[in-house]
Amino acid sequence: DGPGSEDESKPRPLEPDSDVREVGGDDIEISVENLPALVTEADLQHDSADEGPSPEMGQGPAPASRGGSPEGQEAGSQGEPAGGEGDGIANEADIPEAAGMDVAQAGPAEPDRHQGDNPNMAHLELSKEEKGFDDEGEGGGGAGADQVDTSLIDQYGAVLPEDDEEPDRQEEVDTPDGKPNAEWLIFRKHPPFQVPLEETDEWGPDFDPSFDEIKLFKGRVKDYKRRDTESLGIVKCRIKIFRLENYTVTGLTEAGTEPQYFEVLPEHVDIESSLTNEQLPYRQYNINETYPESNVEVRVYCLKAFQVTPGGYGRADASGEYWMHYLRCTLGINMDETDVVKSLNPNFFHVFQFKNCLLPGASQLVISLYDANLDSFGAVTDSAMIGSTVIDLEDRWFCLRWREEKYKPREVRDLTNEDPSEAGYLPGISQGKLALFIDVMEQNKADENPPEDIQVLGKTLPMELRLIIWNTADTAGKDGYSSDVFVTCELMGVGQPKTTDTHMGVKLKALGMFHYRLKWRCRYPNPVLEYLMRIQVWDQNMLTSNQNIAEGVLPLKSLFKECFERNQGKTSPDEMEKVELEDENHKDQMEVDEEGIKYPFQWFSMVHPNFGFNPAKDSQAKIQISVQVLPRAKARASPAGAKRNGPSKLRDPPRPPQPANPILEAEKCRAYIVYTITEFCSRYKGCCCCLLCIVLFLVTIIAIFYVQSIIPAGL
Numbered sequence: 001d002g003p004g005s006e007d008e009s010k011p012r013p014l015e016p017d018s019d020v021r022e023v024g025g026d027d028i029e030i031s032v033e034n035l036p037a038l039v040t041e042a043d044l045q046h047d048s049a050d051e052g053p054s055p056e057m058g059q060g061p062a063p064a065s066r067g068g069s070p071e072g073q074e075a076g077s078q079g080e081p082a083g084g085e086g087d088g089i090a091n092e093a094d095i096p097e098a099a100g101m102d103v104a105q106a107g108p109a110e111p112d113r114h115q116g117d118n119p120n121m122a123h124l125e126l127s128k129e130e131k132g133f134d135d136e137g138e139g140g141g142g143a144g145a146d147q148v149d150t151s152l153i154d155q156y157g158a159v160l161p162e163d164d165e166e167p168d169r170q171e172e173v174d175t176p177d178g179k180p181n182a183e184w185l186i187f188r189k190h191p192p193f194q195v196p197l198e199e200t201d202e203w204g205p206d207f208d209p210s211f212d213e214i215k216l217f218k219g220r221v222k223d224y225k226r227r228d229t230e231s232l233g234i235v236k237c238r239i240k241i242f243r244l245e246n247y248t249v250t251g252l253t254e255a256g257t258e259p260q261y262f263e264v265l266p267e268h269v270d271i272e273s274s275l276t277n278e279q280l281p282y283r284q285y286n287i288n289e290t291y292p293e294s295n296v297e298v299r300v301y302c303l304k305a306f307q308v309t310p311g312g313y314g315r316a317d318a319s320g321e322y323w324m325h326y327l328r329c330t331l332g333i334n335m336d337e338t339d340v341v342k343s344l345n346p347n348f349f350h351v352f353q354f355k356n357c358l359l360p361g362a363s364q365l366v367i368s369l370y371d372a373n374l375d376s377f378g379a380v381t382d383s384a385m386i387g388s389t390v391i392d393l394e395d396r397w398f399c400l401r402w403r404e405e406k407y408k409p410r411e412v413r414d415l416t417n418e419d420p421s422e423a424g425y426l427p428g429i430s431q432g433k434l435a436l437f438i439d440v441m442e443q444n445k446a447d448e449n450p451p452e453d454i455q456v457l458g459k460t461l462p463m464e465l466r467l468i469i470w471n472t473a474d475t476a477g478k479d480g481y482s483s484d485v486f487v488t489c490e491l492m493g494v495g496q497p498k499t500t501d502t503h504m505g506v507k508l509k510a511l512g513m514f515h516y517r518l519k520w521r522c523r524y525p526n527p528v529l530e531y532l533m534r535i536q537v538w539d540q541n542m543l544t545s546n547q548n549i550a551e552g553v554l555p556l557k558s559l560f561k562e563c564f565e566r567n568q569g570k571t572s573p574d575e576m577e578k579v580e581l582e583d584e585n586h587k588d589q590m591e592v593d594e595e596g597i598k599y600p601f602q603w604f605s606m607v608h609p610n611f612g613f614n615p616a617k618d619s620q621a622k623i624q625i626s627v628q629v630l631p632r633a634k635a636r637a638s639p640a641g642a643k644r645n646g647p648s649k650l651r652d653p654p655r656p657p658q659p660a661n662p663i664l665e666a667e668k669c670r671a672y673i674v675y676t677i678t679e680f681c682s683r684y685k686g687c688c689c690c691l692l693c694i695v696l697f698l699v700t701i702i703a704i705f706y707v708q709s710i711i712p713a714g715l
Contacts, residue, residue: 037605037615038535038552185568186454187303189407190437197411198395206402207395211236211291211360229418229427236360236394238287291360291398297446298365298393299439300352301454302327302338305369305415306345308432312371312384324372325386327434331393332362340372340380345432347527351451356443363394369415369432385422387415387431397440410437460523461564462632465491465556466640467519467533468650469500470591470601470624472512476608478539478547485512485549487623490534491520491556501643502540504658513653519642521632524560531557537606537621550606550620556627563629573637578630591626594649599626 174192175184197203215231222230305325312323327338329352338350368388372380391413396402414430441449469487477483485506490497500516522529536551563579570576582600583589590598603624605615612618630638640648657675660668681688 036602037607037619038554187410191407191409193409193411195411196389196413197409203402203409206399211394212239226427229420234364238290293361294359294397295443296357296359296397296440297443298331298352298354298357299441299451300329300354300365300367301437301439301452302329302348302350302352302367303410303435303437303454304345304347304349305432305434307430308345308369308386308415309430310344311386311431313373324374326370326372326380326383328368328370330366330368331357331364340374340378349454351454353451355446359397359440360394363392363397365391365393365438367391367413367434367436369434385417385419387417388419389413389415389434391438393438393440396438403440408437408439410435460525461567462521462523463560463563464630464632464635465520465522466517466628466630466635468591468599468601468626469514469516469518470626471514471653472506472537472624473603473622474619475506475508475512475537476549476620477508478549482507483549484540486538486540487514487516488536488538489518491522491529492532492534492553493529494520494522497534497536503653503655505656513655515644515650515653517640517642517644517650519640524564531555531560533627535606535623535625537623548608550608552604552606554604554627556629559627559629563631567631567634570631573631573633576631576634578628578634578638580629581625581627592651594651595647597648599628601626 173184193200193203198207214235214237215228216233216235217227217230218232221227305327308323308325310321310323312325314321314323316322322342323344324340324342325344325346326340327348327350329336331354334354334357336352336354338348341348366388369386370383371386373382375381402408412433412435415432415434416428417425417431418427419425467489469489472485472487475483475485482505484502484504486502487500488497489499498518498520500514500518503512503514506512524531533554533556534551535554537549539547539549541547559579559581563577566577566579580600581602583602587600589601591601592598601624603622605619606621606623607613607615607618608620611620638648644650644652656679657668657671659672662669
């Protein structure tokens, strides 16, 4: 989308020409009024300048190299972690009642069930039978129930069937255009939320702080409304209040009784309610039992940043202003960074992994977006923070429902700059948004559940593009009345331009015949490529430089996208499909090769900047082409030779004899001479007749004088 946008080049509509008739022979006539035109590069640059930034997947060039922790770059490619059965959404009937308990319902500790007064940790120690687990693994899935055959990823690289194994789970397509794409198919298992989970009605009540949080300040608070920005830290504690009963006014106990303490609960709004409601006797809670320490692994799946406010250094080059963004993730003393991406709205699809973290412990996860300056070696020399967001992991870890959720929900968080020392300090104002989701699991289970593969940019399909140049027509003459025509084609961003052979002496109203196949190999999607085919028609000159006759750009992204969507998850070449460029109004137009394989084709009109851009009036050439896009596996199963080679060999073009070396290719040279004389005579019949009459007249006169000269005068 590309980059990101479906209409990246905004070409003129490729409407077929209803006036093109069957072509044959040397002379043809083709109307240019309705012929579709290839757009020019100037049109593409003008249209791309009008397009704003888009959060679509695939925007921007490939990331620049940047060092980082190996742990932060271990994005697993073995599919989903093994988990419980079902679709991963916890139904209300499946959630233990204690998961929604407050302090009033906590009660005293029970063996193997509820330790202390942490409401979100109730029933965490249920037995496997009560949870519905078996001895094989969670939910009866077994150790390898959900493992993906990684050989398929290496071999084909396409989106696997496992990415779409739950088609009925979430049917909301949360893409900008409302159409399924590779990103949606990969992440559809994770319910989407457009705000932080703490602010949603579905998860907010479950994320009530497990601790009482007291912010620390130094000195007088300058701005009470923005006091949170002046906080130097947080003290997490648990405050309990107990009511003392059986005391007299004088502070002494009644005769024969001992003082009693009762816990004051949140629902006790007054003395009467505290006396009539359930009263819990005083007990000293063990903080280690209430909040047991766990060794966990934290995985932060950062997808993409969008709606980013232009800030930072704001450098510019010939293509315009650009930014070099990267993410920094900090948890306690652990820190990791992504690669630098050259984009205002970068796509990261990066997994931060922090192993052997203790909870309760350092739980403030800080994710910051920076704009970087790079040196000549690609290393970061300086950076400016754009914005950051903070997530409290303890609120999630001590939430039973969140921990048991197989597919953690996605969320979108605002990035704000609350640091007065930063140049872009704008407290409370969003500087952009970051899409992510977080997973936390016990360290001893992490090896059995590798990180999810979220590399949307890596979920590509190897493809092969086949372009056949059949003929050219109405080619403007550069050598008087004719041109020595050849065609170059370049898939922009993929190697060097490829060239056909040369058809010598193509006249203005004659066909330039080629029947020439060109092939490219690439992957889709690729944020670097825009999938544009630049086609140029040239006049070959032996002594001087070649002259450009006409040129145009053919957008092919829609063909690549259609081929990608048709072949997602298919592993058999027999099941794979190819996509061809067809004329919607003339689908019966076909060319065939020597094996009888049919190829739909289409004519396009081409212009030259020096002669105007109106294809109806300023056309300098027309070209007949066929385009095929197919997966690489399908291409190997159905090979086609380049140029005019087999298999699927193209027929030799019915060209007239071409100039040849009279010594090495005497037959071709003789045929060319005969053809040239015949062509001259047929084209200049009147002149030839007149010349022949003059020659015959002169020969007759000479013969008469010769006869008279040899006959004696007396005869």
